[in-house]
Amino acid sequence: MTLSETRLIDKPTIKKDFPFLDGTIFLDSAATSQMPVPVCESMSEHYRLGASNVHRGVYDWSVRATDKFECTRRKVAAFIGAQDERECIFTGGTTDALNLLAQTWGETNITAHDTVVVTSMEHHSNLLPWTQLAERKGANLIWWEVTDEGELDLDQLPEILAAQPKLVALTWVSNVLGTINPVEKLIPQLKEHGATVVLDGAQAVPHMPCDVTKLGADFLAFSAHKMLGPTGIGVLWGRAELLEEMPPCRFGGSMILSVRRDRVRWAEIPHKFEGGTPNISGVHGLGAAIDYLNSIGMDKVRKHEVELVTYAMEQLGQLDGLKVFGPQDPARRSGVISFEFRGIHPHDLATIIGREGVCARAGHHCCQPLMKNLGRQGTTRASFYIYNTREDVDVLVGALKKAGEVFKDVIL
Amino acid sequence: MTLSETRLIDKPTIKKDFPFLDGTIFLDSAATSQMPVPVCESMSEHYRLGASNVHRGVYDWSVRATDKFECTRRKVAAFIGAQDERECIFTGGTTDALNLLAQTWGETNITAHDTVVVTSMEHHSNLLPWTQLAERKGANLIWWEVTDEGELDLDQLPEILAAQPKLVALTWVSNVLGTINPVEKLIPQLKEHGATVVLDGAQAVPHMPCDVTKLGADFLAFSAHKMLGPTGIGVLWGRAELLEEMPPCRFGGSMILSVRRDRVRWAEIPHKFEGGTPNISGVHGLGAAIDYLNSIGMDKVRKHEVELVTYAMEQLGQLDGLKVFGPQDPARRSGVISFEFRGIHPHDLATIIGREGVCARAGHHCCQPLMKNLGRQGTTRASFYIYNTREDVDVLVGALKKAGEVFKDVIL
Amino acid sequence: MVVDLAADDDLYKAIILEHYSRPPHKGPLPEHTHYDEGINPSCGDEIELFIKVDDDVVQEVNFDGVGCSICLASASMLTKLLRGKTVEEAKEFRQAFKDWITVREPEPSPVDLDELEALGGVRNYPVRIKCALLAWETFEGALRKQSVN
Amino acid sequence: MVVDLAADDDLYKAIILEHYSRPPHKGPLPEHTHYDEGINPSCGDEIELFIKVDDDVVQEVNFDGVGCSICLASASMLTKLLRGKTVEEAKEFRQAFKDWITVREPEPSPVDLDELEALGGVRNYPVRIKCALLAWETFEGALRKQSVN
């Protein structure tokens, strides 16, 4: 049973690299993932060898920090299949990346005559920057609806294409439903009709192979802290032609070519968008996280997840009164499982299973419009990553049974 | 000679907490400071005890992370003398803080009828957000000039007050000249004439006691990485009344009260401005850095710096052909010393002293308008912090002599 | 046995689940003098509070909304316990409950908290304290919005 | 002894300091056919390059501007070494120098780099490579801006 799993992800290594997971069933990686010891060490190293700012100093520490910084940019580019490392901008995270994009590309490209499309499964971070922009500009806003099965409504696609949207904000993987949107099919059609496609990769890049060049997307955003890396660092990838035309929007050190009172000239991409001292140790941590994931292989990461989700859907399916939201086919979903159990409020459910050592999340998961669609205030969500096992699923199921016991006499 | 110094900052502790400084004369703390081992450990702890996102989870790890996060906010408030911890917004750094401010407060408050004042000693990070804003809005821009002694030209003050500026962007301490601007005298006058005062505290908060309430400033920005903390984290402090009126500008998770398709309600301050997963370990690191500085005492930090600067000015003054920019009185300056030596280009100077183990900085230090005033492309800059000693100054002086040797036959 | 389980539970005491299952004063109160809604932004729970003050006395209080057992049980207890209190007494009672529930190791409360004592278990679950307080903060908000004169 | 010091220095070789002190072709060239300016954003150094191409041959090149010894010596060497080369040869020469200077352990260059060999020491000071290349990138920019037909 766990044999094939063992072949995919080496358990002793996981035990060694995530020692703190011993005794805790961490099922909240969609919120933030755990950091393996090597990544943590790589971050500390920046400080323990002597810290330095990047891109500016002539002494050795600065050279070392800068080299590692720019080397990570190349690593990131390779990891997501970008053709040019200059296309990768370091940001504070996915939210920061998407807001930066709305502030530059959005401000300069969206007018009252344009149509903006958002899906109703977007995370607030890929929703509000665009709805606020559309409101500010008086642009037309279209909501791309989600079917009862928790998938993007493809019947609405003709309507969307006919509207010739200037922008489509689309999550690759839903952080609530686990739905993997068919981006490789959708993007070419959207682009043919003139749309610029912004992919929210926060739940996708950490969990499956990514090739932005093949996808043909225009922009992609993701966060290090959901892929074994640290908080405070993320990436905005964009096609060079687009980035080159975008004005900067965070003004300060390192993003200029020259500053005179009467004339400011901006630096080239990516530096143009990276004003101020960047999160240097964060970048180092992201680089180490990518190394760690590469050492496993993203194919294996994905396979491991499919195995776990398959098992979890089976086991959860056997619980009376348990309903899993989103696609039922494990091949069409990621390691994110939102569910409802006998009408027990997610907060209560998460608290009770928390007492059994299971860390899961309860709430609207920053997707209130989707919750409205589901007719719920929130859901309970379990999400998996490389360190999770079938045993974790078993513990979850046992914990849910206990919750059932506590609430057995409650009339809802 | 070093006796009084020893009393101020305990040398064995420094040796233990900054082991990597052994053999390196680090004189570039104005760019980024070194991180003591306890701060580094406090950051790793977040990951090594099990990482979690903040403000959202019901399980223990999340509670622990959130408690520590909000506890650091209180620590920051106390450190800068803020009356209310809700006034402290975590940002990616000083640059990020000032841009956030320009995007919200600036966008909503500055119009074509307003006057904006910037000083010619501002760092690009407290210059460009405002000059760009003024340009965008068609506002009137006044440059507050710097005297030949490297101080703000107080003769220009009547002119500035008469213009009744809506905004004055003012650095507390110059990162080039070391000048400590007389903010406690200037702020009341500026405010009496209706100005909102934005203090760039990047070079001040790490180096001297700070009491924003006493100062009466409106906004203050600073970075953790210049005060023994990590990169990627900083603070924007603002008076609650002002913050409450400002619209948010980074949309995403955690900054909302509720999101409906037709209506979005924002969270209260400070969360309204903290969209997305914050730099949690960065915040922990900032907290630990503040603890470290508090354990020394900011009065002592400042005294140590005055001692060092006094000694450095004396020693450098004995070198033929060496000119220190900025105020000559150590009491009026911080631990930042920019100088010129026999016309040797700063890049060459920094390289040669770098070979002697001295890390100093060469260039325009993100202050090109000031460089223009000085009639230079750049300067060489040595900057001190708690771990520096008189011996470091001696090594610097020796290294400069070597540079003099190399360039002895060069005609400039 | 079921009752035992609930009784043994440090958080989900029988009285809490009882209020959650069968709140005596749930639903809008058309003739209210005070109203406010409260939101817990992290879970999306929403509470409405309808208060009828007359002669400086809380004559009636009802709540409506959706939330977890702690949130709704606390709201239901509120509607039961504040009835008949003067506005001043109600405010003091609210404050006493808040003081009592938000400290790790509480002194006995100066006022008799009655059924609310059952909520003491949330102290072991710090994030849930917000749930227990939502209705009470909403009560305060409602009074503040439209101060009783 | 002074000469020795400079000669011993892995970076500041005598020939570099000589070019820095007394550049033979410094100052604007009014009758240029190509021009560009180069900026090193981290230090603010600025170089101007004036090129006169005639009959597909670089007849004259001058530089002007401010910069460190490495930057200006490299610019001065450029003005000396590119003179008389065809545009094509000049481009190849530039590329050869760039290839040679940007690798840690260079092969001997296919073209004779002449005095430029003295700049090899910058490899030990990676940030200074930009200084050594500024004039050469500016040269390329000038030709690109106004391509020779």
Ligand SMILES: Cc1ncc(COP(=O)(O)O)c(C=O)c1O
């Ligand atoms: C005076 C001053 N302001 C602003 C900054 C920008 O800080 P950061 O790069 O951390 O955003 C710096 C340091 O680089 C500074 O010295």
Ligand SMILES: Cc1ncc(COP(=O)(O)O)c(C=O)c1O
């Ligand atoms: C789909 C999705 N988009 C965006 C985000 C925001 O990421 P961050 O909080 O790292 O900015 C998240 C996670 O919170 C997410 O799951």
